[in-house]
Amino acid sequence: MGLRKKIRQFIYRRRFKDYDLKKKKFENHKILITGTNSGIGLELTKKLIAMDNLVFAIFNSSSNNLETIKNDNLTLTKCDLSNLGEIDKIKDLLQKNDFDIIINNAANFGSDNQNVHNTDFDSFSRTINLNALSVLKIISIILNSKNKGKNLKKIINISSEMGSINNNKDGNFYIYKTSKSALNSITKNLSNDLFNQNKTIVFSIHPGSVKSKMNSSGLISPEICAKNIIQMIMDSDNSYNGKFIDLGTNKEISW
Secondary structure: OOHHHHHHHHHHHOOOOOOOHHHOOOOOOEEEEEOOOOHHHHHHHHHHHHOOOEEEEEEOOOOOOHHHOOOOOEEEEEOOOOOHHHHHHHHHHHHHOOOOEEEEOOOOOOOOOEEOOEEOHHHHHHHHHHHHHHHHHHHHHHHOOOOOOOOOOEEEEEOOHHHOOOOOOOOOOHHHHHHHHHHHHHHHHHHHHHHHHHOOEEEEEEOOOEOOOOOOOOOEOHHHHHHHHHHHHHHOOHHHOOOEEEOOOOOEOOO
């Protein structure tokens, strides 16, 4: 690796602070998190549980990592969010618990075949369901509960800078980019509807280059990313509503 690249990576990593969450007070929240058995979602679950919150963790197929968290404040629920029909099976969970925070983290990148000459449309459908439409369906079910989501204070959607239409200068990756653009559009719509209805704050986060199953060459750990997301949730106020924010710089990204 060249010296310049090492310097760029060092500077990039310095954007993300290693917050000491043990010194932070953020407790007694009822939090729903999707995509929780690995990566960012797993670290968010661990840390928010350690801060004395009730966490409802939705996972896709395996819960082996989640099961190592021995805590009565953790509720595990299996649901394949790429199949919108499966979300109906967890309707009782969504409607009977008055969540005050929702973190929509579940996502995948989609097929390797996602260029203009060769697009895997079956993968496209599943990915857009998971990365975007599942978010809307979950919120819709909650809003149709007896409480109508009145206790819901914040919705945080984990997006990607690749979903920015304005910043798309190189094409390609149709599945992932489109799914994250759709998530951003849903975020913006929800920020208008839910803030007017219940003063719920809704915003999207670009988490940065995070090392994960989806990005093996990521530059920051899921643990550091999760700490920064939690700090942003704690800091966020009405000014965050309807925004797409870079986690590392705290600056707004163009939709």
